[in-house]
Each structure stands twice: as C-alpha cells, then as structure tokens.
Amino acid sequence: MFGLCKPSFRAASELCEPVSFFLRESRKSGGPRGRPPRASAMHKRRSHTKSRKGCTNCKKRHVKCDEQGPPCAACMARGTTDTCAYQTKPSDARSEGQARSATTTTTTTTTPSATDAESSSRSDGPQMEESEARRLLELRLMHRWMTHTWKCMHGLDEDAEFLIEQLPQASLRYEYLLYGTLALCAADLAIHGEQTTLRARGPSFYLATAMSYYDLASQALRPQLAKQDADAHVWVYMTTVMLTTLQMAIAQCLEARGGREPRPSMIERLGLIIDLSAGSGSVALSDSFSLFSGAGGSMMQRAAELLGGPPPPCVEPALQAVIDHLHAVVSDPSAPDAEPLAPQYRPCYALVARLLELSVREESRRQIRGTCVSVPMYCGRDFYAAVTSSQPTALFLLIIFGALVEIGARDGFWWANHFGPGLVQESCLAMASAYPDCMRRPHWREGIAWARAEAGLPPLAL
Structure with a gap:
C-alpha cells in the first residue's frame, strides 16, 4: 500500500504588474505662431x-x-x-492572473499563500473551506479509503464491491456519508501514519482532522434521521456505523498522539458506544425493506442467511469451551447477582450470552468477521447498568466480549485495538476488587484465563 504523493503548491499566475503612470502636459493657450486662439480650437x-x-x-x-x-x-x-503619505494604506491584494482591482474598501487584504494554508493545517487541522489545501487533503483521504481503510469494514466476501465502488460514488451525493468516510480515513492515518515520506503528517494533525469531519458528519446526518428517503437509507445507516466505529478508535488516536490529558476509561466509553450502536440498529430497523433491497442489499441478505441458518456442525474445542463457560456462569445459582438477588438483570444476561455464543460460533466458521460488534447494538442500557454497578456476571460477559473484540482487531478491524484489552483489564480489576471469590470458581477462572490470553494480558494471580 502506498500513499498519494503530495505535489508542491504553485500560484495560478505570477503577479508582475508594472508600475506606470501618465503625466499630462498642459495644452498651449495659442495656436500657430502669430494667430490668435480660436474658441473652437480650445479643448x-x-x-x-x-x-x-x-x-x-x-x-x-x-x-x-x-x-x-x-x-x-x-x-x-x-x-x-x-x-508621500496615505490616509488609508492602499490594498496590496492581487487577484491571481488579473491586474489590480480598484475597489472602494479600505481594509488591507492579503491572499494567503499555499505555505500559510499548509502551516495552518499542521496546527489546527483542516481548514473547512473550499481551498486547494482541503481538496488535496480530501483526495488523499479518499485514496486512503480506496487502498486501505475500506478493509476495516470488510466482514463478508460479498461486501467488497459495495465498499470500494458503491460507497465512494454515493459519498459524492450525500455529504454526511462523505464526511463520515473522511473521518474514518483520517483516524486510520492518525493511528498508522503515512507510508510516504513526502510532506507526511503527524498523528495530531490527523486526529484533529478526524474530529473535524466527525462533527461535520454528525451535523449533516442529524436532519436526515427524521426523513424517510428509501434511496438514502443504507447510506444513513452506514454513516452511523462509521461514526460508532470512530468512537472505538479514538483511544488509539489519543495513544498515538501522546499527551497526559485525562481520558475516559474503556468501560465509560462503552456506554457511548452502546448508545450509538443502538441508534444504528434503530436506523436499520426503521426501513429494513430499503436496507435489503437498495444498494448493498445482496450483501445484507447474505449476512442474514448466514446468521439465521443452522449453526456450524463443529466448533473448535477451545471456542466450544468458551461457550460452555458462558452458559455455566449465566446459570450459576450461587452468583451474587443470580436470579433471586438481581432478577432485573437476568433477561439482558441471557441475551448477551446468546449474542456472544453466536459470535464465537461465527468466529469458528469464518464466514462473517466481526460478528461480536453487534453486541453493543442489542445488549441495552440494562446490561451497561449492571456493568457500572460491578455485577459479577455482567463483568464476566464483558470480559468475554473484550476478548472477541481483540480477535477481530487482529483480523483487520484495527479500530478495535486497545478497546478489547482495555475492557478485559478494567473488568478483571473491578471483579477482583468486589467479588474475588467468583474468579476462583472453575468456569469463571477458565473463561477469564482464556480472555486474558486472547487479549495479550498476563495471567491473574488468584
């Protein structure tokens, strides 16, 4: 993969206006010698x-x-x-390729050079105006999408054409989709850097760029959510997915940029991701017919067929063990948040366990990648409330979810890096502090050990 080489800026034309003036000569008061002036000859x-x-x-x-x-x-x-003095200094501004324009304004104006635009972009992110600097930046970001970033959304063989051809074409019609795509590409460059050394940017520049386009996408998307546009429905949905994905990538962007400012924990960030994912799910369900019959409809239908079909006949032993641990923990009657003690959490526990089991089975079948990212879309706020109140079963389910997210990150979903291990580590620490005895029970202990190994974390001393 290679980045787009950035050409140097040149002015449209050189301003080389010569200084010239005309000195008028006084007309002579008389005509030819000896002849008095004639009135008709006077000018x-x-x-x-x-x-x-x-x-x-x-x-x-x-x-x-x-x-x-x-x-x-x-x-x-x-x-x-x-x-020689002026009451008001004349303008030094020049229009490219034209002579000086005589205006009535008294304000001194200057045309910013390309270097000024570049230095401004380095410090403050992209200038959100139609300028050469912005056009070149967006061209570079879209090139990044076509060559690299699209792969981080690629979970099914049938979606390649949709992501590489149909989505870029649609982004020319729908600005919210364009801004969402550019935001994700900028986050990609903030994390991974550029592979070209010509005018390469740093993480801070691309993080600022990602946040600027994120805000633009959010503003442009908001009015569209209330509209019923069948042709645009799939693109509204894809934009919500991109913005949710970007929220998961922010932790890495901050890590790449450096700095010591306070940052939210992964569990705190999970609350926002659950809300955003639920919003994406609501968009999808609001017009499922358009989603399955419009652009990318065949891809959606194929995914539904695979997820709704029979489970794989066999699952890897290690993954089957994870499924067994899930069912054993959720049905553990001695857990502090078991049915008699915390009945309000049982429905969400059962739902999340089924979603995680589906993700584990699809991970074994290898036909759909990243199925686990649907968990925040359906788990609901009740599950998050159980997590934030340190309910042990909720923390265990979150540990398994974090491990599956990290597996997806290794499989090409770079935006999930750091997020999965962070969830595993924070959940383990919370459980060890509140319910250390649960972590010593066989199914709990073995499930946690598997998750920590997948997340690249050292074993816990229990």
Whole structure:
C-alpha cells in the first residue's frame, strides 16, 4: 500500500504588474505662431479618474495617483517621496492572473499563500473551506479509503464491491456519508501514519482532522434521521456505523498522539458506544425493506442467511469451551447477582450470552468477521447498568466480549485495538476488587484465563 504523493503548491499566475503612470502636459493657450486662439480650437481640460485612496500630495495637485506607494510613482517623479503619505494604506491584494482591482474598501487584504494554508493545517487541522489545501487533503483521504481503510469494514466476501465502488460514488451525493468516510480515513492515518515520506503528517494533525469531519458528519446526518428517503437509507445507516466505529478508535488516536490529558476509561466509553450502536440498529430497523433491497442489499441478505441458518456442525474445542463457560456462569445459582438477588438483570444476561455464543460460533466458521460488534447494538442500557454497578456476571460477559473484540482487531478491524484489552483489564480489576471469590470458581477462572490470553494480558494471580 502506498500513499498519494503530495505535489508542491504553485500560484495560478505570477503577479508582475508594472508600475506606470501618465503625466499630462498642459495644452498651449495659442495656436500657430502669430494667430490668435480660436474658441473652437480650445479643448476643455479632461478631469482624471478620481482616486479615493491616493496619496495626499496627488490629491493636493489633483492628479491621478497610482496608489502603489508610499512612495507612489508621481511623488517619485517629482521628488516628493518624503511627504508621500496615505490616509488609508492602499490594498496590496492581487487577484491571481488579473491586474489590480480598484475597489472602494479600505481594509488591507492579503491572499494567503499555499505555505500559510499548509502551516495552518499542521496546527489546527483542516481548514473547512473550499481551498486547494482541503481538496488535496480530501483526495488523499479518499485514496486512503480506496487502498486501505475500506478493509476495516470488510466482514463478508460479498461486501467488497459495495465498499470500494458503491460507497465512494454515493459519498459524492450525500455529504454526511462523505464526511463520515473522511473521518474514518483520517483516524486510520492518525493511528498508522503515512507510508510516504513526502510532506507526511503527524498523528495530531490527523486526529484533529478526524474530529473535524466527525462533527461535520454528525451535523449533516442529524436532519436526515427524521426523513424517510428509501434511496438514502443504507447510506444513513452506514454513516452511523462509521461514526460508532470512530468512537472505538479514538483511544488509539489519543495513544498515538501522546499527551497526559485525562481520558475516559474503556468501560465509560462503552456506554457511548452502546448508545450509538443502538441508534444504528434503530436506523436499520426503521426501513429494513430499503436496507435489503437498495444498494448493498445482496450483501445484507447474505449476512442474514448466514446468521439465521443452522449453526456450524463443529466448533473448535477451545471456542466450544468458551461457550460452555458462558452458559455455566449465566446459570450459576450461587452468583451474587443470580436470579433471586438481581432478577432485573437476568433477561439482558441471557441475551448477551446468546449474542456472544453466536459470535464465537461465527468466529469458528469464518464466514462473517466481526460478528461480536453487534453486541453493543442489542445488549441495552440494562446490561451497561449492571456493568457500572460491578455485577459479577455482567463483568464476566464483558470480559468475554473484550476478548472477541481483540480477535477481530487482529483480523483487520484495527479500530478495535486497545478497546478489547482495555475492557478485559478494567473488568478483571473491578471483579477482583468486589467479588474475588467468583474468579476462583472453575468456569469463571477458565473463561477469564482464556480472555486474558486472547487479549495479550498476563495471567491473574488468584
């Protein structure tokens, strides 16, 4: 993979306007020698074009000032450069490829150079205006999508054409989709950097770029959520998925940028991701017919067939053991949050366990990648409330979920890096603090050990 080489900026034309002026000669009062002047031969003096911004000397003499000073050309010709002054400094601005424009404004304006635009982009992220710098940046980001970033959304063989061809074409019609795509590509570059050394940017620049486009996508998307546009439905859904994905990638962006500012924990970030994922699910269900019959409909139908079909006939022994641990923990009657003690959590525990089992089985079958990312879409706020209140069963389920997220990250979903291990580690620490005895029970202990190994974390000393 290679990045787009960035050409150097050049002005559209060089401004080389010569300084010139005309000195009018006084007309002689008489005609030919010895002949008195004739009235018909007298010419009325033509007044010069009034200059509202000329120097004080030219105004006193009532002559045209070229407004190029101080000193102006007239004062240079008359040797009065020392007294050449302007009440308001004339504009130095020049239009590219044109002569100086005579305007009535009194404000001094300058045309920003390409270097100024570049330095501004380095410090503050992209300038959200139609400029050469922005167009080149967006071209680079879209090139990144076509060559690299699209793969992080690739979970099914049938979705390659949808992501590489149909989505970029649709982004030319729907600005919220364009901004969401560019935001995800900028996050990709913030984490992985550029493979070209020509004018390469740092993580801070691309993080600022990602956040700017994230905000633009959110603003453009908000009015579309209330509309019923069948043609745009799939693109609204894809934009919500991209923005949710970007939230999972932010932790890595901050890690790449460095700095010591306080950051939310992974469990705190999970709450936002659950809300965003639930919003994506609501968009999908609001018009499922358009989702399955519009652009990418065959991809959606194929995924539904695989998920709704029979489970794989056999599962890897290690993954089958994880499924057994899930059922044993959720049905453990001695858990502190078992049915008699915390009945409000039991429905969400059963739902999350089924979603995780489906993810484990699909991980073994290898036909759909990243099935586990649907867990936040359906788990609901009740499950998150159980997590934040340190209910042991909820923490165990979250540990398994974090391990599956990390497996997906190793399989190409780079936006999930750090997120899975962070959830595993924070959940283990919370459980060890509140319910250390649960972690010593066989199914709990073995499930946690598997999750920590998949997340690349050292074993716990229990």
